[in-house]
Amino acid sequence: MSSNARTLAKQLIVGKAKKGRELAGRFGHAPKKPVERVTPIGRSFDNHQGIIALLGINQHLEDSQIENPYFNAWSERKGSRLLIDNQWKINFSSYNYLDMASDADLAEAAKQAIDQYGTSVSAARIVSGQIPLYEELEAEFADFFGTEDALIFVSGFLTNVSTIGYLFGEKDLIVHDALIHNSMISGALMAGSRRLNFAHNDAEALDKLLKIHRNRHERCVVLIEGVYSMDGDVGNVQAIIEVANRHHCSVMLDEAHSLGTIGKTGRGAQEAMDIKPDDVDIWMGSLSKSLGSVGGYIAGSRMLIENLRYYAPGAALYCATTPPASAAAALCALRKLKTETWRVKNLQENSSYFLKRANELGLNTGISDGTAVVPIIIGDTNIALELTARLNKQGINVQAIFHPVVPDGEARLRFFINTAHTPKELDYTLNKIVENMKDIRPS
Ligand SMILES: Cc1ncc(COP(=O)(O)O)c(C=O)c1O
Numbered sequence: 001m002s003s004n005a006r007t008l009a010k011q012l013i014v015g016k017a018k019k020g021r022e023l024a025g026r027f028g029h030a031p032k033k034p035v036e037r038v039t040p041i042g043r044s045f046d047n048h049q050g051i052i053a054l055l056g057i058n059q060h061l062e063d064s065q066i067e068n069p070y071f072n073a074w075s076e077r078k079g080s081r082l083l084i085d086n087q088w089k090i091n092f093s094s095y096n097y098l099d100m101a102s103d104a105d106l107a108e109a110a111k112q113a114i115d116q117y118g119t120s121v122s123a124a125r126i127v128s129g130q131i132p133l134y135e136e137l138e139a140e141f142a143d144f145f146g147t148e149d150a151l152i153f154v155s156g157f158l159t160n161v162s163t164i165g166y167l168f169g170e171k172d173l174i175v176h177d178a179l180i181h182n183s184m185i186s187g188a189l190m191a192g193s194r195r196l197n198f199a200h201n202d203a204e205a206l207d208k209l210l211k212i213h214r215n216r217h218e219r220c221v222v223l224i225e226g227v228y229s230m231d232g233d234v235g236n237v238q239a240i241i242e243v244a245n246r247h248h249c250s251v252m253l254d255e256a257h258s259l260g261t262i263g264k265t266g267r268g269a270q271e272a273m274d275i276k277p278d279d280v281d282i283w284m285g286s287l288s289k290s291l292g293s294v295g296g297y298i299a300g301s302r303m304l305i306e307n308l309r310y311y312a313p314g315a316a317l318y319c320a321t322t323p324p325a326s327a328a329a330a331l332c333a334l335r336k337l338k339t340e341t342w343r344v345k346n347l348q349e350n351s352s353y354f355l356k357r358a359n360e361l362g363l364n365t366g367i368s369d370g371t372a373v374v375p376i377i378i379g380d381t382n383i384a385l386e387l388t389a390r391l392n393k394q395g396i397n398v399q400a401i402f403h404p405v406v407p408d409g410e411a412r413l414r415f416f417i418n419t420a421h422t423p424k425e426l427d428y429t430l431n432k433i434v435e436n437m438k439d440i441r442p443s
Pocket of ligand 1: 155156157158160181183225229254256257286287288289294295296
């Protein structure tokens with residue numbers, strides 16, 4: 001550890017104790033608040049609200065004679081296809097945008113990492129879980145984003161929860177786009193900060209909100225995404241950064257669906273929207289989408305990363321980290337992203353073709369910008385489920401998304417486009433949607 005880092009660590013130990021007391025309070029150990037009168041429920045979870053909701057959904061599927069579309073196991077993958085129930089299906093249900101997840105070079109890199117380090121580092125990084133491979137991957141991320149440093153986490157979801165939950169507290173304000181991913185909201189809940197949202201991509205609405213609320217809080221962070229995964233539209237990143245700067249707020253940008261998919265060579269928001277490394281304070285992304293692995297990363301200033309490295313729960317502390325095989329696969333993918341430019345080119349051609357043909361066929365693609373996520377909005381949940389089941393039988397694997405994940409009446413089929421899809425597969429799929437829609441009626 002450098003002497004600067006040691007000084008920083010000392011300073012932060014004091015802060016950590018304070019934060020610990022705050023966290024203890026948040027989890028119900030410290031302040032004694034009056035408790036509402038409740039009726040004790042007992043030991044069993046059979047009557048938990050989740051199970052009650054699930055039984056209702058299952059009953060509904062049974063009454064409508066629709067097969068449960070979830071947890072369908074696949075046994076093999078080849079490019080754009082998955083082998084499910086002994087049938088090769090055109091797959092639109094995974095985030096394997098650049099077809100890295102079954103790439104031979106990634107597999108070889110992962111195998112070599114297992115040969116060298118085993119299947120697990122068997123410890124949190126801060127104690128004995130550190131290996132040069134993690135440092136190499138983090139240096140590659142920092143170089144990729146032009147930031148001073150970067151840090152990997154064991155999951156993308158946890159990256160958001162841990163980073164937001166650790167950095168912000170009760171005196172702070174977290175303002176987010178209304179369509180932000182659940183992982184960021186979970187982080188905000190853990191932080192215990194005041195949380196407000198603004199209409200999707202609406203920089204003016206953000207401005208109005210900050211004019212009223214910003215000065216009542218210590219820190220304020222604005223949470224946004226590069227590409228929104230329910231609608232497939234690009235974030236209004238530049239305008240939102242401009243507003244956030246004016247109100248002295250930090251910006252955290254989740255690039256889970258924009259890294260590898262937008263910008264001429266897949267460099268995400270920096271390339272597609274001319275965002276500079278310093279415009280965003282907290283660059284976040286996932287290893288499980290374009291990078292064919294699993295995990296997440298934060299890239300940013302040296303102080304931010306050093307802070308998270310020592311104190312963010314679930315980064316290098318309280319948690320065994322990313323398996324060496326996953327880190328090696330992500331490192332290999334990040335390097336390939338720079339050299340194998342055909343992957344991004346094919347993906348972008350496929351995505352625009354799918355959007356254009358869908359619109360020509362009169363399908364409703366909502367506000368999708370022709371990124372690698374294209375929803376076909378159906379409206380009625382039953383019709384969306386029925387359509388999914390039919391397409392499945394016709395060799396097309398796609399998932400229906402409905403309320404409460406999207407607003408009521410906006411049920412949709414969400415298509416994740418892949419660099420390996422062929423125009424023939426895309427045409428077949430769109431034609432089947434149109435054909436089926438003609439004879440499915442609301443029940
Ligand atoms: C916008 C966004 N952020 C974070 C995540 C979490 O990433 P991971 O699935 O790699 O844990 C997701 C997951 O789909 C996501 O869509």
